[in-house]
Amino acid sequence: MTNGRFEEELGAVLRRTGAGFEADDRRDLVTGGLARGRRRVRRRRFALVGGALALAAIGVGGVSGGALLGAGDGVDTVSVAGPKPTAGGKPTAATQDPSANAGIPVADLAAVLKANTPAGTWQIDDADGVGQSVTGVYDDGEGKAGVSVGLYRAGDTEESGRGQVTCPNEALVPHDDCTTERMVGIGRLMILQGYEYPDRRVETKNWRAVLLTEDGFLIDVSEWNAATQKDSPVSRPNPPFDPAQLRALVLAEGWRPLLKQLPEPVPQWPGSSQAGPPPAPGATVIRSTLRSLLPKGQDLRVVDQGGQEGYAYLVVDDGKGRSFVQINVQPAMDDIRNELFSDGDVEFTADETRVKVSKEAGEKGGKGVVWWSADTLAKDGLRVVVSAFNAGAQHEAATRAEPALTTDQLKAIALSPKWRALMKK
CATH class of the missing domain: 3.40.1000 (Protein Transport Mog1p; Chain A)
Structure with missing residues (x-):
């Protein structure tokens, strides 16, 4: 599939679903999977991987650093973050996530981000806006680094819930390390130290921490060792926050009141009381x-x-x-x-x-x-x-x-x- 053909097909899918989504390099956002966008995503400096990308396009090979976190043999989950219709069962309202329309002030999101990271300077994108995510550039004197945090509701399916915090199959997503942790009363956490490009044609690293809370929310943190996700030179050997710092950030109590501001899911599939199209097989x-x-x-x-x-x-x-x-x-x-x-x-x-x-x-x-x-x-x-x-x-x-x-x-x-x-x- 040529780039032009792919972008034409992807555009058709997005027009069908009303997902007004753009990305800097669409080929690197997708892999084999469902060609159905689910969210309206505000484009800022980063096309957020993980929770903000409820998208995978038909027939497109490969995976982005955080776009598809596929489990290996015997595990049937991948982390194409974002709710989807229930596999093998009737979709419910909770499978459609309207939280992309959340009106959380970006300034409030940025305040939690800054309060739970080491001292440094920040350039926050769209600081006066509203939404469900915050992106910006952090500099601790060791080199500029892009950072993003998104808040989402988990879906009803395995892949849009636990799959978000399942370590990837390295055959699909090359990475240096990945750990998971189950915390009673809190939820399940995954920390992934990977790369922006699976073929590593550019040595941009993408480290992520994703928390699936016991009450059904996803907190997704990503960081890079470059000022932007793509098209910026590597500015430092590694992203700025080590796994322990990522863990502390994603577990910060400051996210809790902001999660409560995400709208309740409602059925949104045109002409149906269901939340999505007929479910695909598992x-x-x-x-x-x-x-x-x-x-x-x-x-x-x-x-x-x-x-x-x-x-x-x-x-x-x-x-x-x-x-x-x-x-x-x-x-x-x-x-x-x-x-x-x-x-x-x-x-x-x-x-x-x-x-x-x-x-x-x-x-x-x-x-x-x-x-x-x-x-x-x-x-x-x-x-x-x-x-x-x-x-x-x-x-x-x-x-x-x-x-x-x-x-x-x-x-x-x-x-x-x-x-x-x-x-x-």
Whole structure:
């Protein structure tokens, strides 16, 4: 997928959901997952990773430093922060988070931030504004550093709650360290020492602390060793606050009264009393179905796996090198049918399902990586996209000449009636 094609598709998704969201480099914000924006995010100096990015776009490879925190084998959560419809069950009002419209004074957020960090100078963005997050530049004399804090309501799903504080699979999100901590009466905390770019083409570090409180709130702190998240030179060896300081900041009592100012969630899906579109299948069932559809006779051994609601991935090896395979299963995508299938060679099956097959270069920096995909959209709006790469992870160098699956095999998987059967369960 070219940058232009991706941005066109992402724009279509955002227009559909009304998520007025911009980012400095959209390709680095997304990975395989649900192409549904959930929040109106005020753009300040940083496109906030974590809680402010309730977004992942179909068929886009790789992950940003904090945009997707995927669990490994046996764990079905990823940290694409932000509430989503309940996987495998009826959505509830709590799955739609209107807190992006919160009217918390940025000055109040900044006051808590300053009171719980070491002495230094601050340049706060939009200091007279209101919202649910604060961003700025901190300088303790050792180099300028970008810092952001966002306050959000956790969602009803595993991925929009506990998944936010689950350490990532290093195959998806390379990092130096990650710890989790369960605190009785407080909640669950994750501290991640990672990088802005998974391929580390720039040595910008992104360290995060995320607290999921027992009463259902998320406090998400991010810091960088550069003045801005992207497009600024590295200004210091590490972000300014060490893990202990990040922990103290995210646990600060000063956030509590501000969390109480976040609006209660209400149903917002147009034309429905529910809070979102029909739920996508959960990761476990998608992954098991995908495994059942792998071509027989190729001796494809699954060496890694993971996923989230509506998305799953497998890393397979047939003895010729690892190959990353991912699938997205999305209901209710009919309203952007023309925008998603407006270019390229589009086929139509007998039941009027649209099919588009592509072969492109990888986008996430892995040397020699190629990306093959089959994108399908049925008449009733069910979209299934299957992609394969010639590497075990999209930010790593190619391990083989071609992906382990051909485009015909990808197409056959995407068109399997098993996906529609999942939606009826």
